[in-house]
Amino acid sequence: MARETDYGAFMDKFILQPTPSPHQLPLSGLTFAVKDIFDVDGYVTGFGNPDWARTHLAATSTAPAVLAVLRGGATCIGKTVMDEMAYSINGENIHYGTPRNPCAPDRVPGGSSSGSAVAVSAKLADFSLGTDTGGSVRVPASYCGIFGFRPSHGSVSTSGVIPMAQSFDTVGWFARDPTILKQVGNVLLELSDTCLVRPSQVIIAEDCLRLSSIPTDRTTQVLVKAVEKLFGGR
Numbered sequence: 001m002a003r004e005t006d007y008g009a010f011m012d013k014f015i016l017q018p019t020p021s022p023h024q025l026p027l028s029g030l031t032f033a034v035k036d037i038f039d040v041d042g043y044v045t046g047f048g049n050p051d052w053a054r055t056h057l058a059a060t061s062t063a064p065a066v067l068a069v070l071r072g073g074a075t076c077i078g079k080t081v082m083d084e085m086a087y088s089i090n091g092e093n094i095h096y097g098t099p100r101n102p103c104a105p106d107r108v109p110g111g112s113s114s115g116s117a118v119a120v121s122a123k124l125a126d127f128s129l130g131t132d133t134g135g136s137v138r139v140p141a142s143y144c145g146i147f148g149f150r151p152s153h154g155s156v157s158t159s160g161v162i163p164m165a166q167s168f169d170t171v172g173w174f175a176r177d178p179t180i181l182k183q184v185g186n187v188l189l190e191l192s193d194t195c196l197v198r199p200s201q202v203i204i205a206e207d208c209l210r211l212s213s214i215p216t217d218r219t220t221q222v223l224v225k226a227v228e229k230l231f232g233g234r
Contacts, residue, residue: 008099009080009118011036011046016076025073026183030126033119035112036079037086037131038063039160047162048082048112050095063160065129065171065188072187077125080115086131086164088112089139103145110140113172117144120174127175127184133164137172147181148174156188198231 006013010033018025036046039059046053062070070076081096083089091114092098099118101109109118113130117140120128130137132150141148149172156171163169173188175181185191204223209216 006124007102007118007122008097009033009115009122009124011079011081011096011115012043013078014043014076016040016070018070018073018075021073025071026187027069028073030074030180030183031077032069032074032184033078033080033116033125033128034066034076035082035116035128035130037082037162038066038079038129040066040076040079043079045162046079048084048086048093048096052085059160061160064157065161068187069127069129069184072184074127080113080119080128082115082130083112083136086112086133086136086162089135090114091117091140091143101144104143107143110143112136113174114140117141117146117148117174120144120176121146123176126177127173127180130172130174131158131161131164132170132172133168137170137174141174146174146176147178148172149181149185151185151189199227202227 036048039045039062041062042058044053044056044058081093081099083091084093089111091109091111099109099115101107102122113136116128116130119125121144132138137148137150150170153170158169158171173184204220206216209219
């Protein structure tokens with residue numbers, strides 16, 4: 001069965017090609033998948049629940065976040081399984097099955113963006129889109145051994161995304177390669193590699209770092225060196 005060969009990651013497979021461009025686009029040649037919480041024109045947004053899918057019509061427009069990466073040159077290859085109505089961080093779905101974690105097959109993949117994380121971890125897509133309200137990108141990324149990014153609230157449009165808790169909902173993304181993670185971020189956040197803003201102050205929350213088993217001074221040294229590498233020394 002198809003769901004066995006794709007690690008159970010996909011709800012629906014289809015191809016959405018980027019608009020042809022005479023210019024080299026930042027995401028050209030990359031493939032991506034989207035969590036079944038994003039509207040895609042012509043497809044029902046199922047929200048991880050068959051009753052929701054049965055009682056809702058197909059979307060008549062595509063979510064701006066999906067459009068942004070399509071316009072960036074990437075090709076969409078389908079929609080992915082998610083926790084039912086985004087209400088868990090385990091990645092399990094009683095209706096559609098639990099996507100298999102390629103990194104730890106005997107463990108849950110984490111959710112609620114489980115299929116999106118699995119699709120990337122299994123090398124079925126170069127990157128994927130998910131949503132993060134209380135950890136729904138960060139948790140499956142850590143469980144599946146890939147990179148996941150949750151931007152600041154409001155940084156990426158959540159229009160065309162079924163809300164879970166609107167004051168916390170964000171659009172996030174996954175990638176195996178940090179370079180691709182950054183390229184997708186540049187597109188979604190409308191950033192340029194040439195316009196870094198030098199911070200006037202960097203504050204390190206050392207009280208949070210004390211919860212780690214790694215000595216605080218070792219952790220802060222890594223953070224300071226990373227900032228200096230990016231922006232220069234003091």
